[in-house]
Amino acid sequence: xxxxxxxxxxxxxxxxxxxxxxxxxxxxxxxxxxxxxxxxxxxxxxxxxxxxxxxxxxxxxxxxxxxxxxxxxxxxxxxxxxxxxxxxxxxxxxxxxxxxxxxxxxxxxxxxxxxxxxxxxxxxxxxx
Numbered sequence: 823x824x825x826x827x828x829x830x831x832x833x834x835x836x837x838x839x840x841x842x843x844x845x846x847x848x849x850x851x852x853x854x855x856x857x858x859x860x861x862x863x864x865x866x867x868x869x870x871x872x873x874x875x876x877x878x879x880x881x882x883x884x885x886x887x888x889x890x891x892x893x894x895x896x897x898x899x900x901x902x903x904x905x906x907x908x909x910x911x912x913x914x915x916x917x918x919x920x921x922x923x924x925x926x927x928x929x930x931x932x933x934x935x936x937x938x939x940x941x942x943x944x945x946x947x948x949x950x
Contacts, residue, residue, distance in 0.1 A: 852892060852906035852926050860925020868924045871895035871905055872939050874947040875913045887911050894950070895921060900942040907931060918947060 873895045880889040895905040907928040921931045936944050
């Protein structure tokens with residue numbers, strides 16, 4: 823019985839260490855593994871990020887008009903984060919978007935205006 827309990831605790835500890843390591847590895851990453859882990863990570867909350875569209879950083883990789891954007895985003899506190907998402911067509915140059923994401927996994931995006939974000943975030947995005 824003691825050996826079984828020891829094995830269970832060891833297994834839980836190893837899984838926990840691997841999970842925490844994967845969370846640290848994927849912080850501010852935009853690859854597919856980070857997106858998958860962010861989607862299912864119960865420790866990460868859904869939150870809005872703000873971006874300014876730069877079509878020079880958008881590419882139509884699949885040939886069907888869906889543009890993949892890798893941009894610098896800011897959270898509501900003004901902290902910088904890289905973000906990658908796919909737009910339904912070429913988005914309007916210079917427009918601001920609120921991208922709802924959980925980790926690197928993007929759920930939605932919508933156009934926003936200056937009044938919808940903090941002054942700090944707006945100033946940082948306008949300087950780009």
